[in-house]
Amino acid sequence: xxxxSILIAALCCIATAAFATPNIQHWQSASGAKVLFVEDxxxxxxxxxxxxxxxxxxxAADKSGVAGLTHHLLDLGAEGLSEDDIARxxxxxxxxxxxxxxPDRASMSLRTLSSATERDKALDIMARVLQRPLFPEAxxxxxxxxxxxxxxxxxxxPESIADKAFQxxxxxxxxxALPASGEVASVEKIxxxxxxxxxxxxxxxGGAVVAIMGDVSRAQxxxxxxxxxxxxxxxxxPAALPAVAMQIPASEQRIAHPASQSHILIGAPGMARxxxxxxxxxxxxxxxxxxxFVSRLMNEVREKRGLAYSVYxxxxxxxxxxxxxxxxxxxxxxxxxxxxxxxxxxxEFIAKGPTEKELLAAKQNIIGxxxxxIDSNRKILDYLxxxxxxxxxxxxxxxxxxxxxxxxxxxxxxAFARHINPQAMATVIVGAPPASADKNGAAK
Amino acid sequence: xxxxxFCIALLLGGAHAAAQAxxxxxxxxxxLKVIVKEDHRAPVVVQQIWYKAGSMDERTGVTGIAHVxxxxxxxxxxxxxxxxxxxxxxxxxxxxxxxxxxxxxxxFQQLHKSKLPLAMQLEADRMRNLNLTAADFAKEIKVVMxxxxxxxxxxxxxxxxxxxxxxxxxxHPYQHPVIGWMSDLELLTVGDAKAWYGRWYxxxxxxxxIAGDVKADExxxxxxxxxxxxxxxxxxxxxxxxxxxxxxxxxMVVKAPAELPLLVMSYHAPTLHSPEQDxxxxxxxxxxxxxxxxxxxxxxxxxxxxxQVASGVGAGYDATSRGPSLFTLEATPSENKAVNxxxxxxxxxxxxxxxxxxxxxxxxxxxAQVMAGEIYKxxxxxxxxxxxxxxxxxxxxxxxxxxxLEKLQAVTAEQVRQVAKEFLQxxxxxxxxxxPQPLSGKPKAxxxxxxxx
Numbered sequence: 001x002x003x004x005s006i007l008i009a010a011l012c013c014i015a016t017a018a019f020a021t022p023n024i025q026h027w028q029s030a031s032g033a034k035v036l037f038v039e040d041x042x043x044x045x046x047x048x049x050x051x052x053x054x055x056x057x058x059x060a061a062d063k064s065g066v067a068g069l070t071h072h073l074l075d076l077g078a079e080g081l082s083e084d085d086i087a088r089x090x091x092x093x094x095x096x097x098x099x100x101x102x103p104d105r106a107s108m109s110l111r112t113l114s115s116a117t118e119r120d121k122a123l124d125i126m127a128r129v130l131q132r133p134l135f136p137e138a139x140x141x142x143x144x145x146x147x148x149x150x151x152x153x154x155x156x157x158p159e160s161i162a163d164k165a166f167q168x169x170x171x172x173x174x175x176x177a178l179p180a181s182g183e184v185a186s187v188e189k190i191x192x193x194x195x196x197x198x199x200x201x202x203x204x205x206g207g208a209v210v211a212i213m214g215d216v217s218r219a220q221x222x223x224x225x226x227x228x229x230x231x232x233x234x235x236x237x238p239a240a241l242p243a244v245a246m247q248i249p250a251s252e253q254r255i256a257h258p259a260s261q262s263h264i265l266i267g268a269p270g271m272a273r274x275x276x277x278x279x280x281x282x283x284x285x286x287x288x289x290x291x292x293f294v295s296r297l298m299n300e301v302r303e304k305r306g307l308a309y310s311v312y313x314x315x316x317x318x319x320x321x322x323x324x325x326x327x328x329x330x331x332x333x334x335x336x337x338x339x340x341x342x343x344x345x346x347x348e349f350i351a352k353g354p355t356e357k358e359l360l361a362a363k364q365n366i367i368g369x370x371x372x373x374i375d376s377n378r379k380i381l382d383y384l385x386x387x388x389x390x391x392x393x394x395x396x397x398x399x400x401x402x403x404x405x406x407x408x409x410x411x412x413x414x415a416f417a418r419h420i421n422p423q424a425m426a427t428v429i430v431g432a433p434p435a436s437a438d439k440n441g442a443a444k
Numbered sequence: 445x446x447x448x449x450f451c452i453a454l455l456l457g458g459a460h461a462a463a464q465a466x467x468x469x470x471x472x473x474x475x476l477k478v479i480v481k482e483d484h485r486a487p488v489v490v491q492q493i494w495y496k497a498g499s500m501d502e503r504t505g506v507t508g509i510a511h512v513x514x515x516x517x518x519x520x521x522x523x524x525x526x527x528x529x530x531x532x533x534x535x536x537x538x539x540x541x542x543x544x545x546x547x548x549x550x551x552f553q554q555l556h557k558s559k560l561p562l563a564m565q566l567e568a569d570r571m572r573n574l575n576l577t578a579a580d581f582a583k584e585i586k587v588v589m590x591x592x593x594x595x596x597x598x599x600x601x602x603x604x605x606x607x608x609x610x611x612x613x614x615x616h617p618y619q620h621p622v623i624g625w626m627s628d629l630e631l632l633t634v635g636d637a638k639a640w641y642g643r644w645y646x647x648x649x650x651x652x653x654i655a656g657d658v659k660a661d662e663x664x665x666x667x668x669x670x671x672x673x674x675x676x677x678x679x680x681x682x683x684x685x686x687x688x689x690x691x692x693x694x695x696m697v698v699k700a701p702a703e704l705p706l707l708v709m710s711y712h713a714p715t716l717h718s719p720e721q722d723x724x725x726x727x728x729x730x731x732x733x734x735x736x737x738x739x740x741x742x743x744x745x746x747x748x749x750x751x752q753v754a755s756g757v758g759a760g761y762d763a764t765s766r767g768p769s770l771f772t773l774e775a776t777p778s779e780n781k782a783v784n785x786x787x788x789x790x791x792x793x794x795x796x797x798x799x800x801x802x803x804x805x806x807x808x809x810x811x812a813q814v815m816a817g818e819i820y821k822x823x824x825x826x827x828x829x830x831x832x833x834x835x836x837x838x839x840x841x842x843x844x845x846x847x848x849l850e851k852l853q854a855v856t857a858e859q860v861r862q863v864a865k866e867f868l869q870x871x872x873x874x875x876x877x878x879x880p881q882p883l884s885g886k887p888k889a890x891x892x893x894x895x896x897x
Contacts, residue, residue: 020487042485042822043819043822043823044819045819045820045823083749084740084745084749086739087738087739087740087745088740088809090738090739091737091738091739091740091741091809091812091813092808092809092812093812093816094812094813094815094816094817095816096816096820097739111820112816113816113819118816142749142752145752145755145778145779146748146755146756146778148779149703149704149755149776149778149779150755152703152704153702153703153704155703156701156702156703156880156883158598257883258701258883259593259597259598259701260593260597260598261590261593261594261598291534292530292534292539293518293530293534293540294527294530294531294534299527302587303527303583304583305583305586306582306583306584306585306586306587306590307586307590308587308590309587309588309590309591309594309595310594329590329593329594330590331589331590331593361531361534361535364534364535364536364537365534365535365537365538366537367537368535368536368537368538368555368556368559369537369538369539369555369556370537371486371487371488371537371556372488372537372539372554372555372556374486375485375486375488375825376486376823376824376825377823378823378824
């Protein structure tokens with residue numbers, strides 16, 4: 001009885017949920033860059049990020065790694081600033097300089113105190129790093145050696161071996177299959193002109209998205225956005241990515257590895273960021289394997305049978321459809337049992353969809369937890385960047401809970417049936433059980 | 445996921461002090477200490493309950509039981525069936541997890557502020573009424589073994605760390621891994637879990653930290669309502685171990701599948717006991733900052749960028765723990781360099797510190813980062829609660845946090861030189877080397893042969 005009344009109370013909460021969302025200001029800078037800004041003076045600090053469509057999917061296959069190294073070398077030497085000037089300059093004022101890199105995006109981010117001295121110095125360095133990078137020859141040689149060392153190390157790790165084989169099986173010749181840091185052989189060939197050429201072609205103001213969050217005024221934010229992008233190269237927009245082939249052949253690779261566990265990945269091309277089925281797929285996946293301790297996969301694999309510590313599924317929404325991926329690790333002797341269990345769980349979910357009760361629980365979690373998604377400047381900055389980069393509506397956060405609430409069981413079943421074919425998925429097992437390991441697939 | 449030893453080390457690694465202006469505390473009659481940090485920026489709240497019991501309180505033969513119990517806390521109680529805890533928190537829009545360290549075990553939920561009573565009701569219930577069954581234990585111990593395989597047995601660096609801790613500590617229980625030795629996990633029983641729960645899970649052995657958009661008085665009343673009726677019980681005194689002095693350098697090699705070698709140098713170092721009186725732990729914190737606190741810090745600048753003897757470096761020290769601490773340096777040699785080369789380079793850095801000290805400019809830079817970190821910290825309510833809970837659980841109080849900030853700012857260049865000289869000595873040192881093994885078990889291909897699968 002007590003349980004029931006809790007459910008009812010939560011239901012009412014869903015219907016009336018209305019959480020204050022940040023007021024997003026939006027404009028185009030004179031440079032051509034797109035700007036999203038939230039003004040907030042609670043903490044005397046400022047977060048800024050600049051995102052550029054210059055991720056690993058813009059690499060040529062034989063020069064895989066150019067995009068990553070271009071991004072990596074930005075803050076290792078700029079006009080009038082040695083790498084040490086840049087590092088020391090940021091450290092002296094307690095500023096944090098960072099970045100992120102994925103198949104679509106190359107981003108640079110800054111967190112600084114908002115007092116004028118610190119803020120101006122940090123932004124001055126960031127502006128030069130973004131707009132006047134030098135790509136020094138000696139530093140490229142040093143960093144190539146470090147990247148190659150890291151790639152060789154990754155080639156011994158079961159999770160990295162599995163991921164590389166999985167991306168290849170899912171995306172085949174599409175650039176989404178290219179590894180973020182390239183390959184040993186391709187990185188060895190990279191030269192300074194490769195980096196400067198890539199920079200001139202891709203780091204265009206017209207493609208840049210500037211996200212600003214924190215303790216500055218609108219006028220200051222306008223000046224900052226212009227300062228960070230006005231000297232970016234002018235070039236024509238690069239050709240759009242080829243389409244991802246959504247239907248892939250069923251495949252299963254078993255790769256030997258001395259680890260005590262098998263690392264298993266199963267998946268296929270999933271959905272793009274602007275897919276009209278985004279919300280049914282997102283909510284459905286929450287039920288299948290995205291919802292932490294209460295998801296179906298977690299329940300079947302971990303809670304009921306103790307087969308794994310971690311098991312999950314997710315969609316990686318990109319410009320083009322990114323991967324839908326299920327992953328787990330289990331001791332070798334039980335790998336085949338776990339694999340069969342995951343396949344059965346997925347097949348049943350796709351055939352029948354979630355139950356009404358599961359859908360209700362998922363909505364309660366996602367909607368009730370919405371305030372946690374925007375409870376810090378850091379999280380809001382990330383949303384600004386995503387909204388700008390993927391052309392999502394400025395009302396994305398305002399609409400979020402309503403869009404989740406509108407999802408029904410039939411939509412989830414329908415969307416999964418159209419996007420995920422359990423008969424045509426890529427499977428990779430690294431550290432496969434001894435009896436079944438494919439001799440030709442030995443890792444090394 | 446459940447149990448996250450290394451994350452906590454990371455989270456707290458850069459932890460320094462804080463202005464604790466809006467921290468309120470009250471101790472209930474049953475001994476539960478309740479600490480509230482008000483932060484009204486977003487309509488959310490975090491509840492953390494910290495038990496003063498970690499793997500260092502385990503005895504030989506039952507290593508891992510603190511962490512296994514942490515997993516079992518998500519099973520049922522008399523009134524909340526197995527699996528329901530997580531379901532109810534999820535239905536309330538919450539996120540939850542737990543972590544076990546050498547020093548403590550903690551559980552947390554993050555939710556909309558209106559859901560705090562639910563979180564308190566559930567957390568209080570499992571403090572007293574956990575229903576430990578042999579069936580749940582049998583399933584969960586398998587999950588923990590998979591966690592051990594994933595995070596230690598198949599992870600070369602984690603394996604190195606585990607074996608190194610066992611070599612560093614001769615007597616102190618830090619010699620045992622938090623997750624436990626596999627042969628202990630294989631023999632643990634539900635009876636061991638019951639004994640552990642009975643011994644340590646009591647209001648007078650816990651600290652409740654609530655942070656977020658709440659009013660302290662209302663939180664105290666809620667805490668009284670949900671936790672107030674749980675009886676205190678007599679606690680077994682925690683054994684204090686005095687690690688015997690090391691009497692000479694220790695060297696060890698760990699072979700594991702990998703490509704790159706790694707060299708780790710760990711020196712015994714003191715922890716903070718008296719925040720007002722001590723100065724050496726603060727000087728060691730600043731020293732770690734000078735070596736590896738930022739991109740322009742010495743190890744990265746000298747070893748990676750200038751000499752190019754290493755492809756990666758690190759330095760670390762944590763002043764705040766229940767047991768003894770370590771000052772650790774590590775480096776991965778560049779491709780054409782050997783572990784001896786990075787050891788020589790690290791030793792040169794130490795010699796330079798001892799002979800020439802650090803510059804005022806370096807000192808100022810590290811302090812600027814500490815101060816900025818204090819401001820940035822305000823962006824994470826969760827982190828602020830973590831800092832309070834950790835301090836309370838290791839025998840200091842949250843009031844030490846602003847003191848530590850002041851003391852760090854007062855460290856002098858000469859003090860940094862002195863601690864380098866006193867603690868970075870060979871008699872204090874354990875050196876471990878990861879000797880990378882090829883995956884196939886066959887000898888590595890000679891250099892120059894192309895690398896192919």
